[in-house]
Ligand code: SF4
């Protein structure tokens with residue numbers, strides 16, 4: 271079970287959130303109503319996707335106080351906890367891309383043909399492009415084609431043509447680039463990596479316990495964040511870590527665990 275120590279709770283949380291949203295629409299539950307872009311808890315506390323609000327603002331829309339407060343709540347939450355906790359624990363697309371990665375790895379597709387060469391930094395250009403296009407087109411550009419919104423709304427309200435965006439992401443990750451969408455292109459993931467740059471929750475690495483098997487790097491969807499492995503003990507400082515805990519699950523030496531730079535347990539000592 272150690273292998274799924276975090277994977278099971280992650281999936282449960284991702285599915286539960288979808289289910290609660292679904293119940294809000296289908297049965298009128300008022301726990302969490304709306305969608306991932308704009309929702310209300312108990313019909314009182316607003317929650318908004320800050321990146322969607324930023325695009326709407328750029329598109330020239332007047333931002334309602336509720337949306338602004340909702341965006342600030344979410345920004346603060348992920349800034350304190352760690353931005354890409356959203357990716358690993360909340361976003362439904364993570365289940366799709368993890369599945370594509372699992373199949374890709376199981377069938378050794380990387381050995382059959384060469385993965386496309388895309389830099390991970392492209393997602394930050396996509397953030398800028400989304401904001402600029404929003405201003406030019408007068409609509410929140412990424413929200414229009416977002417597989418996250420398409421999948422989320424599809425499950426809650428029923429699928430229209432939005433399933434096509436989700437299928438494209440799945441096929442892209444399966445055949446073109448390993449961890450392609452979330453690890454290279456998604457502007458929301460990029461946005462949260464900036465927001466959570468100084469977040470509390472970190473992965474800590476203890477070089478003294480490490481036997482250099484490199485399983486953590488093999489399994490990590492953002493392997494560049496584990497550059498300290500085999501170098502020195504310390505905390506993963508990159509905001510690109512999605513806090514999925516896969517590195518902890520596969521480490522037989524207990525050399526990796528959840529930690530925080532603010533607890534001083536893993537100051538980046540040599
Ligand atoms: S990178 Fe984007 S699609 Fe992937 S889990 Fe994060 S927000 Fe969702």
Ligand code: SF4
Nearest residue numbers: 490511512514515517
């Ligand atoms: S470092 Fe660990 S927690 Fe962070 S993305 Fe990689 S596998 Fe997940």
